[in-house]
Amino acid sequence: MPKPYYSLFAVFIIVSCHAQTYSTTSTACAPSKCGTISISYPFWKKSSTNVVEFCGYPEFGLECLDDHAIIRFPTDTYRVSEINYDDHSITLLDIDILEQPCPRARHNVSLQNLPFSLSSLDLNLSFYFNCSSYPSSVEHIVCLQHDKNQSYVFVAGEEVKNGYGWVRECEEHVVVTVKEEEIDVSNLISDFGDAMKKGFVVDWRRGEDCAVCEESGGYCLFDPSTKQSSCLCRDGRTVAKSCRKGTQNVGRKIAIGVGSAAAGALIVGICVYLFIRRRKNSYVMSYIQSRSLSSDPSSKDTEKGSQSYTQSIIPGVHLFSYEELEVATNYFDSTKELGEGGFGTVYFGKLRDGRSVAVKRLYENNYRIVAQFMNEIKILTRIDHPNLVKLFGCTSRHSRELLLVYEYISNGTVADHLHGHLSKPGTLPWHIRMNIAVETASALKFLHLKGIIHRDVKTNNILLESNFCVKVADFGLSRLFPHQATHVSTAPQGTPGYVDPEYHECYQLTNKSDVYSFGVVLVELISSLPAVDITRHRHEINLANMAINKIHNQTLQELVDRNLGFESDFKVRKMISGVAELAFQCLQSSKDMRPSMEEVVETLKDIQSDGKNRSQPEVMDISSTSDDVVLLKDDPPPPSPDSKAVSNTTTPNTSC
The missing domain is CATH 1.10.510.10 (Transferase(Phosphotransferase) domain 1)
Known part of the structure; x- marks a missing residue:
């Protein structure tokens, strides 16, 4: 085949594949049923068909088991009893308790990072199970009694009215969400079981683009690779938002052409993005590293040159070697961890000179992390205050990881x-x-x-x-x-x-x-x-x-x-x-x-x-200094200003 025809043949293959994908996806995106539940966007029915684009959000796939719609969260599985597409809400039932005559919840509701939120129609109940110590004035759950130990249920937050100490003697604390209309808070013991079996409501967030797509008779697709939605029309066209634009035949041809071009452009764009990002990271790293170092990392002058360059950017910053800090933290032993934040883990370390230090080990060596690294060094080297933590130094360009070294503060947060x-x-x-x-x-x-x-x-x-x-x-x-x-x-x-x-x-x-x-x-x-x-x-x-x-x-x-x-x-x-x-x-x-x-x-x-x-009590008269701000107004204090309730507690000297 002559070379000019190879390109035409490739275009024909791409167009054919796109057309076949749209046809398959269009069928898969059609609304379906599972028992009494109607499944349509943003929910979709899971099947064996491997479709690259989801008809809705990936997390919203429903399984149909014995005519019951099932949704699986990362940690829990629920039965769907109702989907309200007008209110954008879904009612979920905890599968674990449906067959129990006396429901015993095993876990809290965990929405994590899912695009759901608890509805204003819900109410949280606090369950305390197998309590060896308990408030005698509160009615316990008879059907959940274990030997001599009791179990209790409260509207979340109400249990504190009975003190704090007894809850520490309970084996387990679980917070359960129910619909507020299904329970009488004055009669929790008899109502909680039925309320739990009727489930709770969560709301979902619906994108504006998808609403426009559906109103025009299309199906909203979600591409997990680009995190973008698009609209699949019933005739096979894919458009950005609405199916009402253009005629069907012309629109379909344009869609296929644009889709093919977009695929190629996406590949080129990704390559360009990766190239720019690599160059950007390289630039940032070169900013904090020595460009005047010897090309031989084993050279004796390497660390000296690196330290000189770092200090020329930020005077006074001591440069530690990675090996020194590795030994100081016992090779970043997990038992030495002091805490964990959004950008790294902090370890306790002991330097060769005997100083105790806290070593922050940054998670990654990318542009964002390097920016945080440089920002913290820049801030801490220009300030000195007795109530601000001191920075002792950081690592050099030859370190395997970015590390910050602070004074060790021994008494936690x-x-x-x-x-x-x-x-x-x-x-x-x-x-x-x-x-x-x-x-x-x-x-x-x-x-x-x-x-x-x-x-x-x-x-x-x-x-x-x-x-x-x-x-x-x-x-x-x-x-x-x-x-x-x-x-x-x-x-x-x-x-x-x-x-x-x-x-x-x-x-x-x-x-x-x-x-x-x-x-x-x-x-x-x-x-x-x-x-x-x-x-x-x-x-x-x-x-x-x-x-x-x-x-x-x-x-x-x-x-x-x-x-x-x-x-x-x-x-x-x-x-x-x-x-x-x-x-x-x-x-x-x-x-x-x-x-x-x-x-x-x-x-x-x-x-x-x-x-x-102050040695004598006075009646407080705290008034607002502005009509726009309501300040605290408290009742006159109770007697006994000489009470030793607080002063009897032995405390360390707080002089700094």
């Missing part, structure tokens, strides 16, 4: 002590928490004066020394703030529960974003609760929202950790009330309503000194 593995009643009394708040705020004030926004303020990033002095850490997401700028426009980053809502909505980062996150930290210090907890009532999953509601409704006592002496010690009550008021101001949705970090420090020091100096 504030999160560990509040609601983590180090949390015990009474071990973190109020005067220590107050000191943590003051020192953390002082560190953030210092950063802001230096033109630095931390951007990831949270209790997991506040380290504690043995005497409970603060060291703020983790500057991978921090930003240098331009002089006289009002904000920095950047995509929101941070930790859920701490991110400034105005920053999240408007993409405008300011130092008031740190103030909002610090407000969440203050609430954690008051309550000992985590910033986000999906086992709480749906209106209280986010701690900031819970705190705003409690303070606004003058029910602060429901938020405060009972072990702090809020009800028994006047001075503690006065200080906690003041800190709650400050947290309320920090958590305002508008940045203009929040105080500056400098004002926060002054307020905290005033509260702290007032608490130390």
Whole structure:
């Protein structure tokens, strides 16, 4: 065959294959039934046909077993009892409990990263199974009694009214989601079984492009390789959005031609993208590495040259060899792990000179990770404050991995002590928490004066020394703030529960974003609760929202950790009330309503000194300084300002 015809033959093969794929996919995308369940976009019926593009989202494939539609999540399997395409909701039944006369849930609902969310129609129930200690005033579940041990059910969050201690004597805690309309909360013991068997509702997110496609009579396809949707028309055409454009015959020819060209362009685009990315990574790595090094890695001058170049970019940064840190961490022994973050794992290490260090081992060596690596070095080498963690150095270009070396802080994080593995009643009394708040705020004030926004303020990033002095850490997401700028426009980053809502909505980062996150930290210090907890009532999953509601409704006592002496010690009550008021101001949705970090420090020091100096109780008169901000107004304090409820606890010296 002459060479010119090879190209025509190749085009013919490509067009034929595309046409066959569209025909097969069009048949597979047609709505189907499984028992009484109608399956159409975004759901699709699984079959043995291997179709590259899904008729809907990949996670929404349904199996049909014995006329029952089944959906499999990464950890759980559910029966689908109803799909409401108008409300974009689906009702799910836990298969494990359907045949049980007395349902016994084995796991929490886990949606993970699926495009689902729990519906506002749902209610969470907390089950505590096989409890050896329990509140005698609460009715137990008779059908789940195990020997002398009992099981209980509560509306999630209500169990705390019966104290905390007894729940630690329960074998298992499971949170179950049911439809709120199916249960009488005043009669949980008799109603929970039927409610569980009627399932719960989750909502799904539907793309606008797919809605336009369906309205024009097409089927919405989803390509997992490009993460893009397209519209497959009934006549075999594929278009970007709607099937109403153009005539069928012309449109089909155009679609086939465009599809063929797109396939070729996609391959070329991927190659170009990989080439550019490789060049970009190479450029970044060359930025932090020595271009003047000997080509022979075994040369004696190699490490010296590398260190000289690194220090010429960032003066004062010590360069460690990978082998030195490998030995210091016992070859990154898993037993040496101190914690894990979004960009790497931190290990405890012991250097040859005897210093204890924390070594952050970054996950990958790509452009994004290198940017975080360089950003943290740049930030930490230009600041020096007693409440900021110190950077000792980093690795060189010849390291197998990027490693950062910090001073070792021995006493864990504030999160560990509040609601983590180090949390015990009474071990973190109020005067220590107050000191943590003051020192953390002082560190953030210092950063802001230096033109630095931390951007990831949270209790997991506040380290504690043995005497409970603060060291703020983790500057991978921090930003240098331009002089006289009002904000920095950047995509929101941070930790859920701490991110400034105005920053999240408007993409405008300011130092008031740190103030909002610090407000969440203050609430954690008051309550000992985590910033986000999906086992709480749906209106209280986010701690900031819970705190705003409690303070606004003058029910602060429901938020405060009972072990702090809020009800028994006047001075503690006065200080906690003041800190709650400050947290309320920090958590305002508008940045203009929040105080500056400098004002926060002054307020905290005033509260702290007032608490130390006050010896007689006074009636509090806390009023709003603005009509737009509702502040805390508390009842007169109870008697016994001389109570020893807190002072009796033995605590370490907190002098820094």
